[in-house]
Amino acid sequence: MDRSLTAVQLKGITKRFPGLVANDSINFELKKGEIHALLGENGAGKSTLMNILFGLYQPDEGEIWINGQQTVIDGASRAIELGIGMVHQHFKLVQPFTVAENIVLGNEPVKGLKIDYKLANEKVRSISERYGLKVDPQARIKDITVGMQQRVEILKTLYRGAEIVIFDEPTAVLTVQEIEELIEIIRNLAAEGKSIIIITHKLKEVMALADSVTVIRRGKVIKTVTTDETNEQQLAELMVGRDVSFEVKKTKREPGEVVLSVDSLQMKGEQGKNALNGVSFNIRSGEILGIAGVDGNGQSELIYAITGMKKVDSGSVKLNGRDLTNHSPRDVSIAGVGHIPEDRHKHGLVLDFSLSENMILNTYFEPEFGRSLFIDYKAMDMLSDKLVTEFDVRSSGIQTHARALSGGNQQKAIIARELNKDPDLLIAVQPTRGLDIGAIEYVHKRLVQARNEGKAILLVSFELDELYALSDRIGVMYEGKLMGEVDAEQRDDQQLGLMMAGNKQAAEGRG
């Protein structure tokens, strides 16, 4: 194909929101048949730019050229007309509908007054085959994997005749194997002449997949380079604007006494199936146990069981030898368990409380905050001042509502609160989800520091890099069971991936 042709050209795009310039005269060029990554931290302005291209926002200044013609894109339907498709991070699918029904939705082939399902199925099948997507048009969305659902989203854009496909953080929800397959699919699309834009903050994927990359920081284009002439380190520095260390400094350390001991936990799930199906493991002091696994294989239930949020049907949880099975969350917390929950907005913070009030969310009843019925707000503010300084939580003051803090600072506040309890066991679930590189570095540093101070840490994460960097051991969960453990020092993505997919041989092969 002719790579000299330009599919998309954005000239001097500026978009202002009250109090913030999201895009500051951005120039961006996507060539035909090219895979172009748009790299930047959260809030850098990537999504704004793509929403402008997809017609969801109007730029305040600048021009959009599609296939060499200047255009105004005043809505998603105009974007689709122009052959632009977008695969959103959060899929927009109707769960009980079939694949084909979802794809033709809004653009159904009709026979008289009826939808021609046969034709719909055929059309979907033929597109699917052409790009090697291997999707069954008659399967229902709720029965297929997340990876497959994403392919349905891709098919949807292709069915509508997209020539330019935008992927928004496409790998966030996928397993290792699924990511590899997705990379293959995207390459196929490009080979067929489609032009691809990928919004991401993951450097490794950029290097593996993209032809060129445009780095955005604080609404400005920092640089556009081809992937041949750059490397991960350089990209990271462009993205963050300073030196970045990926290495988490972690010295070898002999683990101490067993802190947490979990024995054959069983818990009923929502559909009568066992969400936990006999999970057993120990964590010693000064040790990080990472839990790998595809989302929904019992990780959440495991955390619920340990923290007392949900009752288990059988099995036991012991902390320092003391039985905590089915104790209340407060008992568990007092016994010495800190918890950094996965969803910090829903579970970690009361967003309409001040930062200071959030700092005592699970210790407010302690005598240090008043011995009587009344809360000693002075003691609370003093503690908050101390923690905010120590953990570098940036805000416009401790009386600011937690809602007004950035994600990274909210997470720092939670970590400060949980570590201040001086727990023996710290549970961290997806502790860096949605954070930018600077904050990730900080969170990792703190977790390793806590480990070095002799705390036992249970880390649940979907980011393999994170698991490898932090864990001493990695356990893989599949369908409510631990498939096995791998040594974090011998990195083997392939095997870990197979175990996450439930492959028994891979687990046994490890021995």
Add this chain to the structure above:
Amino acid sequence: MDTVKKIFNKSSILVPLVAIVLGLIVGAIAMLAGGYNPILAYTSLLDKLFSTPYNVGEAIRAITPLIFTGLAVSFAFRTGLFNIGVEGQFVMGMTGATIIGVLLDLPWYIHAPLAVITGAVFGGLWASIAGYLKAKRGVNEVISSIMLNWIALFLSNFIVAKFLVEKGQQKSMPIHDSAMVKIDWLIKLMDNARMHWGTLIAIVCVIVFYIVLWRTKQGYELRAVGHNPDAALYAGMNVNVTMVKSMFISGVFAGLGGVFEILGVFGNQTVMASSPGYGFDGIAVALLGGNTPIGVLLGAALFGGLSYGSAGMSFGAGVPPEVVRIVIGAVIFFVASHGLVKWFLKPFLNKRASKRKEAA
């Protein structure tokens, strides 16, 4: 000082004020459409409110129960519960006070407090039923408390008619004097307006409301549950118990409102054809007051003042009380639609902001 600022920040005071003005304008239009003179009507409303000590006293009497029910709705709301059953809890409070006031004969320093406390506890327990059902069985408190309103009304009527009735009347025997909480010297001072200690208790409750929610550990819990029950659960709070507690306290406020209507104003309880409506007005008061204690006090004053003054409008300008209800309705409508008022204010505020920018 900070708390004062918190209560009186610019938009929290400006929006209700503008809403009230807009409401009065809509009311004026309604009166003009009906052929009445709005200026005369509004002046006679003010005249009715402030002309004589009797009228001032009676206006305060009308405002008092609204403070209680407004606090009741607000308190539950702060914990994330919509207590629409304040009406029923109010009626139960009346009944509790009547039972003690009629059946027992005690020295005043025991009788009156006992009657007050019994009524308050009746209200609290009645509300706790809805709280318990919500906590244990997930029953929506709006539905259950509406139903409990009806049960309260007819249960009260039954108790009055069966056990407390004055022969040949549709009302209870009179409350013993030892249980009454009228303030005789003030009544004389206000030309026989029905003044009672309940008004003072209402003011105390405004303060208690603030202290409980913003100064105690219990209040911290209540607010945490109200803002984010999931996070409260993660932090080890017992969300279910907290909900029941919140409903109980809310019901105590409501019950006290009913208590003082009996012990302070009427001195007996009638067999009611329909419930008195203070509870429902309390929802409007809570809304007017933005669920803050001071706001409730002001909202109750406005709401009660308008209701009481409406008699003046009919008398002085011939405006039917229905139109007064239109005015009140319009005020609530504009307060409820914050967005609408802010939208109305936007051009003014923007102009001011840009002027400030130019100046700088």
